[in-house]
Amino acid sequence: MQILNQKNCVLCAIPAKQDLCEPCYNHLPQLPLNHCPICLWPVPTAEICGACLIKPPAFTRTIAALRYTFPVDAMIHALKYQTDLAIAPILANFFITRFKATEKRIPDVIIPMPLHPIRLRERGFNQAMEISRYISKHMRIVLLPDSCQRIKHTPPQTGLAWKDRQKNIRKAFSCSINLSGKHVALIDDVMTTGATLNELAKILRKQGAAEISNWVIARTLPEINQIGSHRL
Structure with a gap:
């Protein structure tokens, strides 16, 4: 049968x-059980890491569903570069499950990480938008899909050192919406150094956002024996 x-x-x-x-x-x-609540970097006591204490980022916290390694990296790659859009709700569900198990505070609005129009034409879709749509619908949070724009077409961040990533992404975003007093969830697929998320978070702060939570599917982290200092 x-x-x-x-x-x-x-x-x-x-x-x-x-x-x-x-x-x-x-x-x-x-993810490691004990990590910095702001950037998710592994720390023994689950307190704020040294880098976030020395130079606090514009975002308030980061929540990730999983660690960026196999098979999660392969699934994200299939979504982004093989146009396997059926993967988007699966990844979104990973995040929703993690959020419901560990968090209680719901943000006011969701903003997906924007793509530059050139990159959007090349890819045909924005993976952060696809993930955001599903999370917005199932968590009943307002989605602001066109509130921010990527106005600077930059080379991919992959392979760049953290200082080069910061320089590469500087002044890459604009935002026109009033976010005064709002708690914003900023959604992206992967967080590596956090430079891109931090640059957009700076713009959201200028628009009045009181709190900014990074919501990402996966966080890139080194192997345990490679963990050392880091910078956003």
Whole structure:
């Protein structure tokens, strides 16, 4: 007898009740238990890390669903570069599950990380927007899709040192909406150094945002034996 609505796990392809089978879901790469609440960098005491104390970023906190390593990196790559839009709600659900398990405070609005028009034409869609739409709908939070623009077309941040990333992304965004007193959730797929998120957060602060939470699917972190100093 054929089972109706039978799914296959998107990672291992075995029959599954959900998008991922239970073994694959249980082995997704998790963040370290103790980490900086602002940038998620691993710290032994789960307190604010030295870098965020010395130079506080414009954002208030960061919440990530998972760590950016296999297979999460492959799923995000499939969404961004292989136009596998079916991956977007799966990634969004990873975040929603994490948020509901650990957080209570709901932001006022969601702003997706904007793409420059040239990059948007090349890709055909904005992955942050696709993820944001799903989260907005299922968490019933107002989505502001066109409130911010990327006005500077920059080379990809991948492979750049943190200082070069900051310089590369400087003055890349504009925002026209009044955010006075608002708690904003800024959504992106991956946080690496945080330079891009921080640059947009600076603009949101100028527009009056009182609180800015980074909501990302995955946070890039080094292996445990490689953890040292870092900068945003």
